[in-house]
Structures are given as structure tokens and as C-alpha cells.
Amino acid sequence: MKKVMTGHKAVAEAMRQIEPDVVAVYPITPQSEIAEYYAQYVADGIVRTELVPVESEHSAMSACVGAAAAGARVITATASQGLALMVEILYIAASMRLPIVMALANRALSGPINIHCDHSDAYLARDSGAVQIFAESAQEAYDYMLMAQRIAEHKNVRLPVIVNLDGFTLTHSSQVVETLSDEVVKGFVGDYEPFYPLLDVDNPTVWGPFAMPDYYFELKRAQQAGMEAVPEVFLGVQGEYSKLSGRNYKGFFEAYKLDDAERVIVVMGSTAGTAKVVVNELREKGERVGLLKVWLWRPFPRKEIADALAGKKAVAIMDRAISFGNMGALYLDITSAFAGREGPVFVNYIYGLGGRDVPAEHIVQVFEGLKDAEPGELRYIGLRE
Amino acid sequence: MRRRKGCTLAVELRSWKELPIGGVVPGGATPELNKTGSWRSQRPIWDSEKCIHCLMCWLHCPDDSIFIKDQKVTGIDYEHCKGCGVCAAVCPVDAIEMVPERGGAR
Numbered sequence: 380m381k382k383v384m385t386g387h388k389a390v391a392e393a394m395r396q397i398e399p400d401v402v403a404v405y406p407i408t409p410q411s412e413i414a415e416y417y418a419q420y421v422a423d424g425i426v427r428t429e430l431v432p433v434e435s436e437h438s439a440m441s442a443c444v445g446a447a448a449a450g451a452r453v454i455t456a457t458a459s460q461g462l463a464l465m466v467e468i469l470y471i472a473a474s475m476r477l478p479i480v481m482a483l484a485n486r487a488l489s490g491p492i493n494i495h496c497d498h499s500d501a502y503l504a505r506d507s508g509a510v511q512i513f514a515e516s517a518q519e520a521y522d523y524m525l526m527a528q529r530i531a532e533h534k535n536v537r538l539p540v541i542v543n544l545d546g547f548t549l550t551h552s553s554q555v556v557e558t559l560s561d562e563v564v565k566g567f568v569g570d571y572e573p574f575y576p577l578l579d580v581d582n583p584t585v586w587g588p589f590a591m592p593d594y595y596f597e598l599k600r601a602q603q604a605g606m607e608a609v610p611e612v613f614l615g616v617q618g619e620y621s622k623l624s625g626r627n628y629k630g631f632f633e634a635y636k637l638d639d640a641e642r643v644i645v646v647m648g649s650t651a652g653t654a655k656v657v658v659n660e661l662r663e664k665g666e667r668v669g670l671l672k673v674w675l676w677r678p679f680p681r682k683e684i685a686d687a688l689a690g691k692k693a694v695a696i697m698d699r700a701i702s703f704g705n706m707g708a709l710y711l712d713i714t715s716a717f718a719g720r721e722g723p724v725f726v727n728y729i730y731g732l733g734g735r736d737v738p739a740e741h742i743v744q745v746f747e748g749l750k751d752a753e754p755g756e757l758r759y760i761g762l763r764e
Numbered sequence: 765m766r767r768r769k770g771c772t773l774a775v776e777l778r779s780w781k782e783l784p785i786g787g788v789v790p791g792g793a794t795p796e797l798n799k800t801g802s803w804r805s806q807r808p809i810w811d812s813e814k815c816i817h818c819l820m821c822w823l824h825c826p827d828d829s830i831f832i833k834d835q836k837v838t839g840i841d842y843e844h845c846k847g848c849g850v851c852a853a854v855c856p857v858d859a860i861e862m863v864p865e866r867g868g869a870r
Contacts, residue, residue, distance in 0.1 A: 476786035537785060575788045583792030590787060597780035598787045604780075 381557045386517040386549035389556045390456065390482045390542075391416035393524035395426055396564035399480075400451035400571075403431035403442035407461040408494045409546035410484040414456060436461035440468035440479075447477035448586045450576025452532075455479065458546055459486035462500045466507060472539045473508025474602055475587055478531035479539040481509070482524060485648065485699075486546040487733040495734020496546040498648065499700040501676075502708050508602060509539040510609055511677040513647040515633075517554040520544040522626065523674075525559075528568045529616045535608035537574070543676075545649040547734065559624060567623055606678045613675055631680035633672040634687055636662060640669025641692040642749040643723075645684075645713060647673045648699065650730070650737050657742040668746050673709070681716035688713070691723040693749040697760075699731045706757055714755075726752040730760045737761065795844070800827065804847030806862045810840055814859035821851035821860060 384392070390413050394402070402421075404414045421430040431446075433439045436457050447453045457465060462483060472479050488499040501511060510530060514520040520542060527540040544550060559567070575584040590598050610631065617628040633651070636658050637643065644654050651672035661668045671687060688694055696714075698707025705711065710727035717725075728745055731737045741760050748758065784790055815837055822830040822837065829845040831838045840851075852860040 474787065574785060575790060582790070585789035585792050585794045586786070588787060588789055588794060593777060594783075594787075597778070597783060600780040601783050601785075601787075 380560075381555055383553050384517065384556050385412070385551055385553050386484075386520050386544050387412035387551070388416060389517040389521040389554075389558075390524055390544070391420070392556075392558055393521050393564075394454055395420050396559070396561050397452070397454065397525065397528055397568050398426045398565075399428055399454045401429045401431060401443070401446035401453045402455065403433055403439045403446065403453070404455050405433050405436045405439045405457070405461060407436070407458050409486055409496075409550045410456050410458040410461065410482070412550070413482055413484070436464040437468060440465040440472065443479045444468055444472050444475065444477055447472070447479055447573075448475065448576075449578045450573035452528075452571040453477075453479045454481070456482040456484070458484040459488055459494075459500045463488060463503060466504055469504060469507045469509055469539060471587065474598065476537035476602070476605055477539065478528075478537050480524065480527045480531050481539060481541045482520070483541050483543045484546045484550045485543050493733040494546070496548055496649075497699045497732045497734065498543070499732075501541065501543050502700040502702065504541065505677065505708060507539075508606070509541050509677065510536070510606070510675075511541045511543060512674055513543045513676055514549065514674075515649055515651045515672060517544070517549055517552075517556050518626075519674075520549060521556055521558060522620065522624065522628065525564060525567060526616045526620050526628075529619075530609065530612055532571055533608070533612045533616075534574075536605050536612050538605045538609070543648065548649040557624075557626075563623060567620065609675075609678050610680060628674075631673070631675040631683055632687070633670075633674065635670040635672065637669035637671055637687060639667060641667040642746055643669045643671060643688065643691050643694045644697060644742065644745060645671045645673065645688075645694060645709065646697040647676060647709065650697065650699070650742075653737055653739055654742050657739050657746065660739075661743070661746060666746070676709075676712075679712045679716075681712070684713060685716040685720065685722070688723060689720070693724040693726065693752050695726050695728050695745045695749055695752075697728045697730050697745070699729075701729055701732070706755075724749075724752050724754045726754075726756045726758060728758050728760050729762075735761050795827070799843045800846050801841075801843045804842075804845060805865050806847040806849055807842070807865050808840055808845065808847065808849070808851055809861045809863055810837065811859045811861070812837075814857050816857055816859070818856060820854045820856065824850045824854045826850065 531540040696710040829841040
């Protein structure tokens with residue numbers, strides 16, 4: 380059914396349909412309405428979820444870990460500083476292989492304090508062991524919240540999954556979102572089968588034990604195996620979901636007019652929508668431009684993205700966060716995928732920090748800039764020089 | 765696989781492929797296997813004459829190292845007691861005295 384709703388509502392709607400056992404959440408701009416909508420569903424008796432209104436995000440993620448280890452299906456949501464506070468426990472959740480799903484309303488990290496969108500919060504959790512997916516629209520946020528549940532809980536994965544949606548741009552703006560029926564969603568996500576649930580008192584287990592130098596390394600390698608299992612599971616879940624929804628989710632990224640493109644932009648999140656408009660306009664003028672929009676950022680689909688970009692003339696990799704002292708993280712991901720292989724001219728663009736608007740003109744400038752790009756340049760778009 | 769020597773626990777060092785998911789230890793009860801008594805520098809000595817069996821020591825012991833039977837204290841589990849001294853501190857009749865260990869745990 381098609382409805383007009385904000386990104387918040389789209390995420391809350393997906394959560395209502397999944398109806399997890401536990402939601403432990405602490406409100407923070409621009410995520411608060413997700414928590415508020417869900418608290419309302421609980422108060423109204425629409426869902427049977429145990430809502431844990433904690434005193435901080437550190438506690439939110441800790442409660443999620445406890446509940447997930449007990450055997451519950453768990454969802455949370457946060458943004459920016461909230462994620463920063465969660466990160467300590469997020470690493471632990473990943474190491475304990477707990478399938479906690481999280482909506483992250485992307486917001487710049489302090490300081491200076493700011494409430495608007497960039498991806499510095501997602502980048503902070505880059506190496507946490509959580510799977511990270513980026514949504515372009517409220518529709519994709521809804522869809523990936525449902526798919527995230529299946530990916531996280533797959534027996535070979537069992538990892539936290541973060542669904543990123545741009546703060547304000549997606550969370551607070553109203554868009555048309557087509558939702559599935561409650562019945563279809565319930566059938567798609569299925570029943571959760573926890574492993575070694577702590578509430579199974581007849582089969583006691585120790586969770587989160589201390590690991591000395593003789594075991595820590597092996598446990599981290601075993602954790603990597605969960606990440607290695609993601610790509611196959613991701614594609615399988617996409618395929619199943621596409622059939623159910625009639626929408627076309629196929630692959631780790633969306634290739635938009637990419638096949639015959641010479642100049643390409645790679646971007647994550649809502650900016651891809653603006654870039655599509657620009658690609659269409661420039662195509663009408665006969666320019667061979669295209670877009671690669673990353674859906675799955677962690678684990679990073681190195682080979683598939685390198686294959687898709689091989690043979691292009693010039694590629695602008697756009698990072699909505701600074702990795703201080705180096706090029707942007709997405710730039711490094713992609714260029715390292717070309718190690719030992721002939722590749723296009725790559726340029727790194729830092730853009731949109733702290734909610735700086737990314738109008739179509741900026742995307743035009745990026746495509747224009749690719750005509751005379753030096754390999755390995757670090758540029759800033761939308762910045763006053 | 766090889767066996768680690770010189771340790772209170774004879775542990776098989778396993779490949780990462782053989783580990784239960786998430787580092788979970790099925791079966792639990794790992795503290796029982798880990799003989800933490802060797803960590804102790806102060807040893808609690810329990811005086812059965814003075815003891816009134818109020819079980820305050822048993823209640824407070826962080827390592828479950830006070831032996832009881834039929835709600836009466838019967839002794840101290842020196843294989844696991846780390847010598848923290850909480851039992852001596854909470855005892856209302858000074859029936860537990862902390863004395864220095866000599867030559868490690870016995």
C-alpha cells in the first residue's frame with residue numbers, strides 16, 4: 380500500500396510489522412521520532428514489544444546485548460553522539476554474534492556540535508563488526524529494515540546490522556512509501572531462532588568470556604567468518620524480497636546508467652537521488668555519465684565494485700565524512716580494490732559535512748571536474764575557500 | 765592441536781574453525797574449572813568455634829567460595845578463593861581472620 384510518510388515513520392512502520400521482542404532505545408535528534416512512534420505503538424498495545432527506556436545509548440546497546448543473548452529479537456535506533464556512546468558495546472555485540480538491527484539516522488559527530496546530516500557517525504562504526512547498509516530514500520530504509528532482520532539472523536551471519544538513513548533529508552521529509560501487508564512481513568521475517576539462549580536454563584552457557592592471547596585471535600578470525608557470509612546471504616534476501624515487493628533489489632550497489640558511462644560518481648545515501656537527476660540531465664546533453672550507489676558498505680563488495688568501475692575514464696568517490704589525515708574511507712575502499720589492477724582516474728570528493736546542502740549544481744561541478752582530474756586528488760565540494 | 769603445559773587447566777588449543785559461535789562456552793560453569801585460588805595473597809582462616817552461621821560470608825563472597833551444608837558453614841574453598849577479604853570484613857563475630865599466604869596457594 381502506498382502512503383506518504385517520513386523516513387522516521389517508514390522505519391517505525393517496518394519495526395511495528397517485525398514486532399521485535401525488545402526495543403531498547405534512547406531518543407536523539409534526528410532519530411527521536413523513531414523511538415517516539417514505537418513507544419506510542421507499545422503504549423497503545425499495537426505491539427507486544429518490551430520497550431526499555433534506558434538512560435543513555437550505552438545502556439541502550441547494553442540492554443540490546445543482554446536481551447539478544449537471552450534469546451530475544453531486538454531492534455534499536457540512534458544517531459551521531461548516541462552511536463558514539465554505543466560503539467563500545469557495539470563491538471561486543473558483534474563479537475558475541477548478536478543479530479541486533481539498528482536504524483542509524485546519520486548525523487554529524489561533534490564538535491562543533493551539529494544536528495544535521497553527514498556520515499561521520501557511520502564511519503565511526505566502520506570497523507565495529509556491524510554490517511552497514513545505506514538507504515537512498517524512505518522506501519529503501521523501510522525495505523532494508525525488513526531485509527536487515529533476515530541478514531542479521533541468518534545462521535551463518537549472526538551480526539548486528541545498521542541501516543543508515545540520512546538525518547533530516549530522509550528522516551524528516553515526507554515521501555511516498557509502499558509498504559507490505561503485516562501478514563507478508565511476518566511471513567518474510569519468520570520466527571527468530573536464537574542460539575544458546577540464556578533463558579534456556581536447562582542448557583547453561585557462558586556468554587562473553589574473557590579471552591587471553593591464546594584464544595582472542597582465533598575468536599576474531601571466527602567473527603570475520605560471519606562477515607564473509609554476508610554477501611551471499613545479502614543477495615539471497617534481496618532476491619526473495621524483490622519477489623515479494625515487486626521492487627528491484629539486485630546486487631551490493633545500484634548501477635545507474637553505468638554500463639556505457641565514462642565519468643562516474645560513487646556515493647552513498649540520499650545524495651544518490653540528486654545525482655540521478657543530474658545524470659539524466661547530462662545524458663540529455665549527450666554526456667556519458669553514470670552513478671554507482673553503494674548499498675552494502677560493510678562488508679565491502681571489493682571485487683564487484685572494482686569490476687563495475689573497471690574501464691571507466693574517471694571516477695569521483697564522494698565521502699560525506701573526513702577521515703582525518705587520509706583520503707575518505709570510501710575512496711580507500713575502492714582504490715584498494717584496484718591493487719595490482721589497471722583502474723580509472725580516481726578523485727576523492729569530501730561533501731555535505733554537517734548538513735551542508737548538496738544541490739544539483741554541486742553534482743554537475745563534480746562531473747565537470749572529472750574532465751581534468753589528477754589521479755588521487757582530494758577535493759572539497761560545497762566548501763567556501 | 766597441542767596441549768598447553770604448566771597450567772592449572774589442561775586446555776586443548778583449538779582452531780578458529782572449531783570454536784562455538786560468538787565465543788559462547790556451552791555447558792557453562794567455567795568459574796568452577798578456573799582454579800583462581802592461586803591468585804591469593806591473603807588467606808581467610810575460619811574459626812568454627814566463633815562462627816554463628818549467620819551466612820553473611822556466604823552471601824557476600826564474590827567467588828562462591830564458602831562451603832555450606834544444611835545452612836551451616838563447613839569451610840572455605842581454597843581452590844577458588846582469591847583472598848579478597850570480604851568475608852572477614854562482613855563477619856559480625858570476627859570468626860574469619862586474613863593471614864598472609866606463604867609460598868602461594870596450598
